[in-house]
Amino acid sequence: MIITMVGVGLARLIKKREYLQHKRILKWIKDQIQANGLHMQDNVLRKGINPRTRAQQLQDLIEFKGISHYEGQSDNHTALPCPGELLVEGHHSNYGEPWAGGRDVFEFLAESSHLTPNSRVLEIGCGTLRVGLHFIRYLIPEHFHCLERDELSLMAAFRYELPSQGLLHKRPLIVRGEDMDFSKFGSGVVYDLIYASAVFLHMPDKLVWVGLERLVSKLKPYDGRIFVSHNIKFCSRLGGEECTKRLASLGLEYSTKHTHDSLLFNHYEIWFEFRRSKA
Numbered sequence: 001m002i003i004t005m006v007g008v009g010l011a012r013l014i015k016k017r018e019y020l021q022h023k024r025i026l027k028w029i030k031d032q033i034q035a036n037g038l039h040m041q042d043n044v045l046r047k048g049i050n051p052r053t054r055a056q057q058l059q060d061l062i063e064f065k066g067i068s069h070y071e072g073q074s075d076n077h078t079a080l081p082c083p084g085e086l087l088v089e090g091h092h093s094n095y096g097e098p099w100a101g102g103r104d105v106f107e108f109l110a111e112s113s114h115l116t117p118n119s120r121v122l123e124i125g126c127g128t129l130r131v132g133l134h135f136i137r138y139l140i141p142e143h144f145h146c147l148e149r150d151e152l153s154l155m156a157a158f159r160y161e162l163p164s165q166g167l168l169h170k171r172p173l174i175v176r177g178e179d180m181d182f183s184k185f186g187s188g189v190v191y192d193l194i195y196a197s198a199v200f201l202h203m204p205d206k207l208v209w210v211g212l213e214r215l216v217s218k219l220k221p222y223d224g225r226i227f228v229s230h231n232i233k234f235c236s237r238l239g240g241e242e243c244t245k246r247l248a249s250l251g252l253e254y255s256t257k258h259t260h261d262s263l264l265f266n267h268y269e270i271w272f273e274f275r276r277s278k279a
């Protein structure tokens with residue numbers, strides 16, 4: 001009992017310290033902006049600055065403006081020839097949400113799941129690695145896994161994001177697939193964190209349940225966590241009690257709902273947390 005109280009007290013203290021640190025960091029960045037007299041200005045043409053849309057950038061690339069290129073395919077001896085659409089980062093706008101929000105998602109999930117560099121993480125539907133990049137950077141090699149169905153997104157991940165972020169050496173295991181088939185990730189692997197960021201809401205409920213059933217044995221007992229963003233309609237559409245029963249039949253239980261505020265911009269996200277049930 002006393003040990004539990006000490007534990008709770010310590011956790012509160014750590015939370016408070018993190019909160020204060022967070023506040024200090026925010027103050028620092030606000031001070032830097034003020035000290036430099038920075039204001040949001042219209043991004044217009046001025047000396048040395050050439051604001052362009054992605055489409056204009058792509059056209060400039062095609063016309064070889066401002067960049068030195070080897071001309072002709074036979075001279076293109078680069079190891080990872082990269083399509084122009086990726087070079088102008090068109091894929092950063094594929095999913096509507098600000099690309100920068102990936103950092104917020106990482107920080108929230110890492111903190112909530114007590115992530116360490118040794119942890120093993122599986123993302124369902126990692127897209128163009130908006131969030132995944134931050135996990136890949138933090139985790140030791142081969143500890144980030146992902147199942148993703150979209151070929152263009154995977155091309156963006158392999159051809160542009162991993163090389164440009166210097167993360168190829170982390171060798172994430174990213175598998176193309178859409179049937180919630182996890183057989184290519186190995187039978188013995190157990191994850192500390194499994195998450196789906198803006199994915200389950202786009203999937204048929206039936207497929208989500210198939211996935212959950214297959215994932216239970218891959219979730220570390222009992223510290224491992226599954227996090228699902230936005231909503232859990234696959235669950236609520238069944239009705240609260242029915243959903244709880246269905247989760248229990250798989251060996252899962254709903255743990256809690258989180259609201260996470262962004263550090264970067266006026267935005268928050270809702271996350272639902274699940275874990276393996278002990279019974």
Ligand SMILES: C[S@@+](CC[C@H](N)C(=O)[O-])C[C@H]1O[C@@H](n2cnc3c(N)ncnc32)[C@H](O)[C@@H]1O
Nearest residue numbers: 095125126127130147148149150178197198199
């Ligand atoms: C809105 S995007 C989110 C991408 C990424 N999680 C993020 O937060 O930036 C949804 C992603 O889920 C993927 N997806 C949808 N259904 C899928 C399925 N059945 N299997 C694997 N990936 C799927 C899509 O291809 C897309 O990359």
